[in-house]
Amino acid sequence: MMKMTLPQPAAAPHISTATxxxxxxxxxxVQSEPDRMFRCVKCSELLxxxxxxxxxxxxxxxxxxxxxxxxRRTSTLPEDTSGVWRFRELLPQLERRHLVxxxxxxxxxxxxxxxxxxxxxxxxxxxxxxxNPTGSxxxxxxxxxxxxxxSEGFTTVCCASTGNTSASVAAYAARAGMKSIVLLPSGYxxxxxxxxxxxxxxxxxxxxxxxxxxxxxLHEVVRKLPIYLLNSLNPYRLEGQKTVAFELMxxxxxxxxxxxxxxxxxxxxxxxxxxxxxxLRELGMIRVLPRISIIQAKGANPLxxxxxxxNGTELVQVNADTRATAIxxxxxxxxxxxVSVLKTSGGACxxxxxxxxxxxxxxxxxxxxxxxxxxxxxxxxxxxLVLSGFVKPEETVVLVLTGHMLKDVxxxxxxxxxxxxxxxxxxITAVLRVVEQINAEx
Ligand code: F0G
Numbered sequence: 140m141m142k143m144t145l146p147q148p149a150a151a152p153h154i155s156t157a158t159x160x161x162x163x164x165x166x167x168x169v170q171s172e173p174d175r176m177f178r179c180v181k182c183s184e185l186l187x188x189x190x191x192x193x194x195x196x197x198x199x200x201x202x203x204x205x206x207x208x209x210x211r212r213t214s215t216l217p218e219d220t221s222g223v224w225r226f227r228e229l230l231p232q233l234e235r236r237h238l239v240x241x242x243x244x245x246x247x248x249x250x251x252x253x254x255x256x257x258x259x260x261x262x263x264x265x266x267x268x269x270x271n272p273t274g275s276x277x278x279x280x281x282x283x284x285x286x287x288x289x290s291e292g293f294t295t296v297c298c299a300s301t302g303n304t305s306a307s308v309a310a311y312a313a314r315a316g317m318k319s320i321v322l323l324p325s326g327y328x329x330x331x332x333x334x335x336x337x338x339x340x341x342x343x344x345x346x347x348x349x350x351x352x353x354x355x356x357l358h359e360v361v362r363k364l365p366i367y368l369l370n371s372l373n374p375y376r377l378e379g380q381k382t383v384a385f386e387l388m389x390x391x392x393x394x395x396x397x398x399x400x401x402x403x404x405x406x407x408x409x410x411x412x413x414x415x416x417x418x419l420r421e422l423g424m425i426r427v428l429p430r431i432s433i434i435q436a437k438g439a440n441p442l443x444x445x446x447x448x449x450n451g452t453e454l455v456q457v458n459a460d461t462r463a464t465a466i467x468x469x470x471x472x473x474x475x476x477x478v479s480v481l482k483t484s485g486g487a488c489x490x491x492x493x494x495x496x497x498x499x500x501x502x503x504x505x506x507x508x509x510x511x512x513x514x515x516x517x518x519x520x521x522x523x524l525v526l527s528g529f530v531k532p533e534e535t536v537v538l539v540l541t542g543h544m545l546k547d548v549x550x551x552x553x554x555x556x557x558x559x560x561x562x563x564x565x566x567i568t569a570v571l572r573v574v575e576q577i578n579a580e581x
Contacts, residue, residue, distance in 0.1 A: 158190070158191075158192065158232065159188050159189060159190050159191075159231050159232075160188075160189050160191060161173050161177075161186045161187070161188060161189075161374060162186060162187055162189045163179035163181065163182060163184050163185075163186055163187075164184055164185050164186065164187050164475055164476055164479070165179065165182055165184035165185075165475060166179060166181055166182045166184065168180065168181045168182070170186060173186065175361055175362065175368065176358055176361060176362065176368065176372065177368065177372045177373050177374055178372070184475065185372060185374070185472065185473060185475065185476065186374045187374050187377070187414070187476070188231060188374045188375065188377070188378050190229070193418075193421065193422065196422065198423060200422060200423075201419075201422040201423045201424040202424075204228055204229075204422070204424065205393070205424065207228070208225060208226060208385070208389065209389070211225050212225075217238070217240050217242070218235055218238055218240065220242045220245075221238075221240040221241075221242055221243055221244060221245075221282065222242070222243055222244015222245040222246070222279065222382060222386050223240065223243055223244050223279050223282050223283055223379045223382045224238055224240055224282070225244075225382075226382045226385045226386075229381075229382075229385070229418060229422075230283065230378050230379075230382075231283075231287060231375065231378060233286050233287065233290050234290065237286050237289045237290040238282075238286045239282060239285045239286050239289060239311050239314055239315040240282050240286075241272040241278070241282070241310070241311070241314060242272065243271050243272055243278040243279050243282045243379075244271070244278075244279050244382055244383070244386055245386070246266060246267050246268050246269075246270045246271060246383075246386070247266075247267050247270060248264050248265070248266050248267075248387065248390040248391070248537070249264065249265050249267060249508065250263070250264055251263045251264065251265060251503075251506060251508070251538075252506060253502070253505065253506045254502055254503070254506065254518060257502075258521065258522065258525050259525070259532050260521075260525065260530065260532055260534070260536055261532075262396075262533075262534065262535040262536065263521075263536050263538070264396075264535070264536070264537045264538070265503075265508060265510075265537070265538045265539075265540050266383065266387055266390075266537055266538070266539050266540065267508070267510070267540045268383065268539060268540060268541050268542075269509075269510050269511065269514060269540050269541060269542045269543035269544070269546075270543065272310065273303075273306045273307045273310045273335060273339075274303075274306070274331075274335075274542060274543030274545065274546055275303035275306070275307060275541060275542040275543065275546070276303075276380065276383065276408060276539070276541045276542070277303045277304050277306070277307035277308075278307050278310075278311070279379040279380050279382055279383060280307075280371065280375075280376035280377065280378075280379040280380040280407070280411070281304070281307040281308055281311045281369060281376070281379065282311060282379050283375050283376065283378045283379025283380075284369050284373050284375040284376045284378075284379065285308070285311045285312065285315060285317070285367075285369060287375045288317070288367040288369070289315055289317070291367070293317070293365070293366070293367040294317055294318060295317060295318040295319070295320065295365075295366040295367065296308060296312050296317055296318070296319050296320075296366065296367045296368075296369050297319065297320040297321065297322070297357060297360070297361065297366045297367070297368060297369065298319075298321055298322070298357070298368070298369045298370050299321075299322040299323075299350060299353035299354040299356070299357045299370060300321055300322070300323060300328075300332075300350070300353070300370075301323075301324065301327070301328065301350050301404065301464055301465050301466070301467055301468065302323065302328040302329050302331075302332030302333065302336075302464065302465060302546070303332055303465060303541075303542055303546070304321075304369070304370065304371075305321035305323060305328075305332065305333075305335075305336040305341060305343070306332045306335035306336055306339070308321060308336075308341065308369050309321065309335065309336045309338075309339035309340060309341035310335070310339045312339075312340075312341070313339045313340050318342070319339075319340070319341040319342065320341065320342045320344065320366065321336050321341045321342070321343055321344070322344050322346055322353040322354075322356060322357050323336070323343060323344070323345050323346070323353065324345075324346060324348060324349045324350050324352070324353055324467075325345035325346060325347050325348075326345075327349065327350075327464050327467060328345075328464060329464055329465075329511070329546050329547035329549065329550070330547075330548070330549060331543075331545055331546040331547060331548060332546055332547075349459065349467065349468075349469070350405075350459075350467060350468050351459070351468060351469055351470040354370060354472070357370070370405075370472070371405055371407030371408075371472065371473060372472050372473075376407060376411075377407055377410060377411040377414060377476075378411075379411075380407065380408055380411035380412070380415075381411040381412065381414045381415030381418070382415065383411075383412060383415065383539070384412055384414075384415025384416045384418075384419060385415060385419065387399075387537065388419060388424070388425060391535075393424070393425065394535075395425050395426070395427055395428070395429055396429045396534075396535040396536065396537045397429060397430065397530075397531075397534035397535050397536065398429055398430050398431075398432060398486075398524075398530055398534060398535070398536045398537065399412060399416075399429045399430070399431050399432070399536075399537045399539065400431075400432045400433075400434060400517045400520055400521055400524075400536065400537070400538050400539065401431070401432075401433055401434070401517060401539045401541070402433070402434050402435070402463075402465075402466055402513045402514060402516040402517055402539075402541055403433040403434060403435045403442055403466065403471070403477065403488075404435075404439070404465060404466035404467075404468045404471065404513065405468050405471045405472050405473060406433070406442060406471040406472070406473040406474050406476065406477035407472070407473045407476070408539075408541065409431060409433045409473075409477045409480055409481075410473045410476035410477050410479075410480055412431055412480070412539070413428075413431050413476075413477075413479070413480030413483070413484060414476075414480075416428050416429065416431070416484070417483065428483065428484045428485075429484065429537075430484050430485045430486045430487070431480050431481070431484040431486040432481075432486040432487040432488065432489070432520065432524065432529075433477060433480075433481065433486065433487075433488050433489075434488075434489050434490070434491060434516045434517055434519065434520030435466065435488070435489075435490045435491075435516070436461035436463050436466055436467075436490065436491065436492075436493070436496060436513075436516060437461075437490045437491060437492050437493070438459060438460040438461040438467075438493070439457065439459035439460065439461045439463075439466055439467050439468055439469060440457060440490040441454060441455055441456055441457045441459075441468075441469055441470065441471055441474065442471065442474055442477055442478070442488055443488050443489065443490040444457065445474065445478070446478070446481070446488045451474075451478035451481070451482070454470070454471070454474045456469050456470045457469040461493065461496075462493055462496075462497075462512060462550060463493075463496055463511075463512035463513040463515075463516060464512075464513075464547070465511060465512070465513035465541070465542060465546075466513045466516070487524055487529050489520045489523050489524060491516050491519035491520055491523065492519075495519040495522070496512050496515050496516050496519050497512070497515075497554050498519070499515040499516070499517075499518035499519035499522070500512055500514075500515035500518075500554075501554065501555070502518065503515055503518060503540075504544070504551075508540070509543065509544025509545070510540040510541075510542060510543070510544055511541070511542035511543065511544060511546045511547045511550075512547060512550055513541060513542060514539075514540040514541045514542050515540075517538040517539060517540065518538055521536060521538060560573075
């Protein structure tokens, strides 16, 4: 088994390390023996990680954290160069030998120009989570949860996935010297993601069903065999993913944006983002929350329907279908958590058509920002939110782009093929003529 070799820590600034508990998000029961499916032993709802000791943290705790996190930026230790573990005071405490990290996080915040002008929103930014080690935001969550798996002695990890989780699980398991088993909906995973899972050595099972069907099967497998579930039902995933809020706030010099917009599939990412901001507020590190809005594809919009039809009290399941395969999910596990984020942050929930996603994606691409279709749903959603007046011109907006453009190149080739001229002879005059025309274009 491969061991991570980490340099020994220098006398790192130390601050109290909090223990955590797992608590049900619905009935509040604290779990003494957590179920392997990470479901409440009483009511079967999802669990969340809570740090009871924070309530005793003094008013200077938050201030001190900001300093410590800033100081770590000059450190070369793996746990400090990680955009997850750099924030370890607000994460479950693990021994450093169990950390599985590849400098995840640390993603750029980029200002959009053309779209900003087009929409009349000058302060429009993208946080590009697609620039993580395996090309999606999943890496932050997988680094956290697989490190917990390792500390608990598991040697095999598994997930059901629309593709990105499987790529990330495969890579991090390989780093940790663990076996990984991934269940994928046959025919509905973008080829870049499938290729990654294979290359990183995962055992890939393609099931003739959708994501929701894969997850259902995996539940039964995990109940029977000692393998560790890395789907976002696992509350430790969200602990890793919430760090995007911390990193974003550092990048914005702790000025809270008015809006953060994320795509929604299984709804863990929006939940994690909300948890991160809420914790910062609880610790006095920010005063207000941004409005966190969630955008779904029209063909896979269970949250949008639930909010519209019953204000989020019950989940309206749908038969999902969208070319944004990452979010092709009809029965999202974390819907309750996402509803709570929408309500506490005052965010909106919208759905966008396939055409709206495709043109938003091309628009981002045209200003040099590549992303996968699910990520582009955020810009498509923003357009609707600007039109409805929910987002105002003077406000600061951050779109979270969740996946790398090269994850799904088939989608791009299909949408952009009309811009690709037929092959031509290597004839200088003919090429000159075309170049001249292009040059003369406005
Ligand atoms: N964007 C991308 C690129 C994704 O891969 C996913 C989810 C989402 C958005 C939605 O995030 O599920 O937390 O609401 N992908 C999962 C997977 C389901 O298996 O890779 P969510």
